[in-house]
Amino acid sequence: MSKPLFRLLTELSSRKWVSQLTGAFAKSRASRALIPRFAKTYGIRIEEAEKHIGDYASLNDFFTRRLKPGLRPILSEPNAVLSPVDALITGMGTIQQGMLLGVKGQDYTIDDLLNRSPRTINYKNGFYFVLYLSPTDYHRIHAPITGEILEKEHVPGKVYPVNDFGLRFMTRVLSRNERLITFIQHEAAEVAVVKVGALNVSSIQYVEPLPHHLEKGQELAYFEFGSTVVLLLEENTFNPRTDLSVGSKVRVGEELGVFIH
Incomplete structure (x- = not known):
């Protein structure tokens, strides 16, 4: 075809x-x-x-199944930022003047991704991860840090595929698809968890009841069929693991990096 x-x-x-x-x-x-x-x-x-x-x-x-208890150990290090999902890293790097550059050959603006939130300024030169969940993966989304939910927003949109083809050949699907955005405040910094809907995804759901305070590793939301999470970290607050790169697989509770003291 x-x-x-x-x-x-x-x-x-x-x-x-x-x-x-x-x-x-x-x-x-x-x-x-x-x-x-x-x-x-x-x-x-x-x-x-x-x-x-x-x-x-x-x-x-x-x-949307849960896993047996204990299968995803949660790292206890207080300054660690953990993977919120089981996923393939399809993009990661420094945000450059508000741009995510070269995600499967396309560039994205933080402004579009966060639906022009006033909080966009916090991430202008921060760090990002694009985490793709295939149909094989566990589809519950967990808190990457311990902290308070500052704000959440549902952004209606399309449901284009977010697989390799979709990211390469459809126009900026991460910022055009339906999104559920959660801003969480850790004692060290703020984090944005952007949950992106995809083809044949009927919805993205928060757990109920959704607490105001989240413990690291606690359930936050879930996808009804496969999709992507974009994790954004504020500038000058985060050091990523040096052994991670595009193509790495990560699991819930695994360290992605640490907050800078």
């Missing part, structure tokens, strides 16, 4: 109502029959799931 044709089909399927229909089916009891095939197709480690595969009420219920 040619890239222009694929792009056209993606544009047509990126309408929110298509994702809503897909989501409605995934939440239906009829979708239970697809769970074993879905797990096998994507190589999901069903032994890690909190419940037996036959105990999930729908495909969506299985997709």
Whole structure:
């Protein structure tokens, strides 16, 4: 299939109502029959799931599954910034004058990504991670730091794919797709957790009840089908791990770097 044709089909399927229909089916009891095939197709480690595969009420219920306790140890170092998700790093680096440069060949502005929030100024020369969750991955999102939720915003938008093709050939999908943005204040600095919706994602949901204070590793939200988290850190506050790079895999609770004292 040619890239222009694929792009056209993606544009047509990126309408929110298509994702809503897909989501409605995934939440239906009829979708239970697809769970074993879905797990096998994507190589999901069903032994890690909190419940037996036959105990999930729908495909969506299985997709948003919790894991067995203790499978994602949370690093206790107070100044560590942890990965909020199981994911592939598809972009990382210093934010340059408000720009995320060269994410799969495209540049993004912090202003667009954060929907022109007044807090944009805090990240103008900070650091970023783009964390992609494939259908294989665990899809709950955890707090990367201990701190208070300062502000949260839902930004309506498209549901373009955020896989390799989507990031390379669709125009700036990270700042055009639906987003759920959470600003969290650690004692050392502020962090923005930008949860980006994707093709066939019916929604991004906060856990309920959502606490005002989060402990590191605590559940924050979850995706209904695969997507991406963009993690933003303020300038002059963060040192990343030197052994991480684009293409590295990370897990919930794993250190991404540390706050600078």
